[in-house]
Amino acid sequence: SSQINDAGSIDQTLMQSMELKIKEQLNAESVTVTDMSGDGRHVCINVVSSAFEGQSAVNRQRMVYKAIWEELQNVVHAVDQMTTKTPSEV
Amino acid sequence: ASALTPQLKDTLEKLVNSEKVVLFMKGTRDFPMCGFSNTVVQILKNLNVPFEDVNILENEMLRQGLKEYSNWPTFPQLYIGGEFFGGCDITLEAFKTGELQEEVEKAMCS
Numbered sequence: 585s586s587q588i589n590d591a592g593s594i595d596q597t598l599m600q601s602m603e604l605k606i607k608e609q610l611n612a613e614s615v616t617v618t619d620m621s622g623d624g625r626h627v628c629i630n631v632v633s634s635a636f637e638g639q640s641a642v643n644r645q646r647m648v649y650k651a652i653w654e655e656l657q658n659v660v661h662a663v664d665q666m667t668t669k670t671p672s673e674v
Numbered sequence: 675a676s677a678l679t680p681q682l683k684d685t686l687e688k689l690v691n692s693e694k695v696v697l698f699m700k701g702t703r704d705f706p707m708c709g710f711s712n713t714v715v716q717i718l719k720n721l722n723v724p725f726e727d728v729n730i731l732e733n734e735m736l737r738q739g740l741k742e743y744s745n746w747p748t749f750p751q752l753y754i755g756g757e758f759f760g761g762c763d764i765t766l767e768a769f770k771t772g773e774l775q776e777e778v779e780k781a782m783c784s
Contacts, residue, residue: 641760641764641767642758642759642760642764645746645760645761645764646745646746649745649746649747649748650745653747656747656748657747662708662710662748663748665763666763
């Protein structure tokens with residue numbers, strides 16, 4: 585029962601699953617999804633992927649959003665900050 | 675199941691073209707219900723741009739449909755000249771660089 589009550593670990597699982605989805609779908613070099621609010625409702629996302637090459641800022645964010653669309657309909661209320669870079673922009 | 679029926683898509687297309695600048699937000703321009711929505715309102719007011727504000731909290735069907743229409747899952751959403759421009763951070767960045775004003779002026783003249 586201690587695990588069920590441990591909201592922190594559920595949020596960590598959610599963050600990790602979002603990281604994995606972004607990483608796989610965008611073939612990303614690095615992905616970090618950070619829980620900013622402690623309950624998974626506000627997150628901060630940083631992605632480095634060569635898939636962003638030649639894409640506008642809007643399209644880059646769209647690509648990330650597409651990978652975690654489901655999570656954004658449920659738990660996650662807002663993405664406080666998102667950076668989308670290509671390896672050469674890092 | 676998709677929230678975006680052909681009929682709703684038609685309605686949204688008319689809505690995003692109803693004014694040169696349309697802001698879909700949480701709350702209204704006078705009573706924003708979210709900091710991100712408020713930021714975009716303040717930017718548009720600062721640029722002295724006439725715009726239509728649509729409170730997506732008052733219409734769940736519109737809210738869900740627009741996410742798919744824009745391929746953008748969060749709000750606010752700013753439309754300029756019938757085209758999706760961005761959310762809060764893209765709009766703020768474009769405001770700082772002057773790109774936003776350029777886009778707005780282009781839309782106003784067309």
